[in-house]
Amino acid sequence: MTTHGKVELSTDRHEWQPTPLAEQVVIITTADEDGTPHVAVKSRVSVVSYGPPAYVFFACNAEFATAEYVRRSKQFVVNVPSKELVAVSWVIGCDPSGRGVERFDENGLTRIPGLAVDVPRIAECRAHIECELVETHPFGPDLAVFGKVVSVSVDRDLAEGETALRYRRLAPFFFLDMDWTAPLGAARRVEEPVPGPRHDLTIMVTADLPRAQAFYQQAFDWPLVVDEDRYVELGLPGGRGLGLCTREAFRDYTGEKARKPVQDKLSGVELYLRCDDLERTLSGLVAAGARELSALAPRDWGEEAAYFADPDGNVIVAARPLRPTDR
Numbered sequence: 244m245t246t247h248g249k250v251e252l253s254t255d256r257h258e259w260q261p262t263p264l265a266e267q268v269v270i271i272t273t274a275d276e277d278g279t280p281h282v283a284v285k286s287r288v289s290v291v292s293y294g295p296p297a298y299v300f301f302a303c304n305a306e307f308a309t310a311e312y313v314r315r316s317k318q319f320v321v322n323v324p325s326k327e328l329v330a331v332s333w334v335i336g337c338d339p340s341g342r343g344v345e346r347f348d349e350n351g352l353t354r355i356p357g358l359a360v361d362v363p364r365i366a367e368c369r370a371h372i373e374c375e376l377v378e379t380h381p382f383g384p385d386l387a388v389f390g391k392v393v394s395v396s397v398d399r400d401l402a403e404g405e406t407a408l409r410y411r412r413l414a415p416f417f418f419l420d421m422d423w424t425a426p427l428g429a430a431r432r433v434e435e436p437v438p439g440p441r442h443d444l445t446i447m448v449t450a451d452l453p454r455a456q457a458f459y460q461q462a463f464d465w466p467l468v469v470d471e472d473r474y475v476e477l478g479l480p481g482g483r484g485l486g487l488c489t490r491e492a493f494r495d496y497t498g499e500k501a502r503k504p505v506q507d508k509l510s511g512v513e514l515y516l517r518c519d520d521l522e523r524t525l526s527g528l529v530a531a532g533a534r535e536l537s538a539l540a541p542r543d544w545g546e547e548a549a550y551f552a553d554p555d556g557n558v559i560v561a562a563r564p565l566r567p568t569d570r
């Protein structure tokens with residue numbers, strides 16, 4: 244029988260790799276019989292109807308606390324975490340089911356009241372879909388929970404500005420399989436299939452290649468992908484590269500000399516690094532001997548950032564978005 248180039252996978256979702264359907268990770272809040280809020284991570288979730296009113300559903304193991312609480316509270320909130328909450332979401336999601344388990348304080352999550360329901364929202368999440376329970380349906384060991392959307396709210400910086408940027412701030416992420424997850428890629432309009440040239444590689448001139456290479460390799464975990472006498476390249480997460488080249492190599496490529504470095508003056512180049520583990524990045528920079536220019540502080544563009552100089556006077560910024568509670 245011809246395969247048409249296809250291979251059959253199991254019909255058991257547990258064995259799908261790669262999963263053909265990525266599942267967005269959300270944090271559902273419900274409330275127990277005393278009104279005590281409960282938090283649980285779910286990824287089988289989607290829109291059923293656009294409305295108005297819109298309807299959403301999530302699926303939950305029928306034995307889990309959420310299945311019991313949602314039938315009691317008759318309300319729930321679908322909170323959308325951004326990729327900064329991947330680690331926290333995994334901790335909560337891997338916590339065995341249990342009634343009355345406190346998962347807010349333990350995981351650094353803050354309750355804020357719902358706008359239309361008695362169940363709280365989670366401040367650290369970027370968006371919230373508040374729902375009234377409509378009905379539940381059993382499917383094997385699971386329960387499909389359907390809700391009518393009664394309020395939707397997002398962080399203020401998601402409600403304004405350029406659309407692609409707003410998606411970047413929302414930064415949802417998806418459960419794939421086992422312990423695999425992936426963030427949403429760059430958002431763009433369908434009718435703009437060619438998003439312009441990609442910025443894949445930044446090359447900086449250095450007065451001392453071994454010194455610069457040692458600095459960047461000590462400061463970061465970026466692997467060495469090109470190692471030549473006059474040029475080295477480090478592989479950055481996401482497929483970008485950082486190249487370091489000697490003044491001689493630069494002159495050969497461009498046909499002109501690079502500006503002479505001036506003692507104690509910055510080059511004017513800034514590498515702006517968004518860090519999932521900012522503390523680790525800062526200690527890596529300090530250990531590599533980076534010169535601190537400006538200590539970690541909230542900046543008015545909604546991020547906290549620290550400024551350093553590398554041995555050639557290039558500026559390195561280590562930054563991460565401020566949490567909504569810090570803004």
Ligand SMILES: Cc1cc2nc3c(=O)[nH]c(=O)nc-3n(C[C@H](O)[C@H](O)[C@H](O)COP(=O)(O)O)c2cc1C
Nearest residue numbers: 283284285286287303304307308309336338339340
């Ligand atoms: C990424 C991820 C996605 C999950 N998705 C679901 C889901 O869609 N439905 C579900 O019932 N459990 C899901 N879980 C498991 C529950 O979050 C976990 O077992 C939890 O302890 C059950 O919570 P509860 O008893 O408080 O409802 C997921 C876990 C992770 C880590």
